[in-house]
Amino acid sequence: MDQYLQAALEEAKTGYEEGGIPIGSVLVHKDKILGRGHNKRVQEGSVVLHGEMDALENAGRQPATVYRECVLYTTLSPCPMCSGTILLYGIPKVVIGENRTFMGEEELLRSRGVEVEVVDSQECVELMQRFIQEKPTLWNEDIGV
């Protein structure tokens, strides 16, 4: 597995160990991780800090020129909020661990010119499957169901 997706998966595993929702993400600019994060719904009671949002928040304020040279790695297909954020900042490429347990707004992203790569990582799938089986209500809350 690519080192950046591996870093995102490590974030997801940290979230799982904290009793949270195991989705992780890293924002990469020219082979350097600018920010990493994981879903903070449980840990911080946050409704906006999905993994991708947390990674962006931890990367801090960046000029548009930087975002336009970034790749966002995430263990799970990005939901409408995270996809909208990718569009807001003009991030040109997203690498997704898997979309079997949840299909996000990949078509919207592609229709707006974002390059979307789905790795289909079995390790990412298994982590989410385990979590969803253990805490289905928490998972539904996170995706507005």
Added chain:
Amino acid sequence: MDQYLQAALEEAKTGYEEGGIPIGSVLVHKDKILGRGHNKRVQEGSVVLHGEMDALENAGRQPATVYRECVLYTTLSPCPMCSGTILLYGIPKVVIGENRTFMGEEELLRSRGVEVEVVDSQECVELMQRFIQEKPTLWNEDIGV
């Protein structure tokens, strides 16, 4: 002006007085404000807390059934991030102060069944116009330009 849009405008003015980006929002459930907020880019160095996101964050974790009975009020047309968040949580209606200084993803929202009402408030327009004239670089950063 509607009392809830007025509350959102008060949030926006608070943001302006703090030296921040003057966009405010309130989340309303059955005639009660669940959360209010304003853009926190300057105040907290946040790249995710737009006014709408801050209002949702301050409303805290809510079940999907509550979001589906809410109206989100915002002084400015919602950007892709905030629009995606509206879609994620299934908020059925958005009341927008104005869309003259920035046109957000109103068409995407409508295409997904969200009711979008644009008040076209002169007071909202003037506050944004003053801010954009004073701090154009900060404004561009906030919308990824």
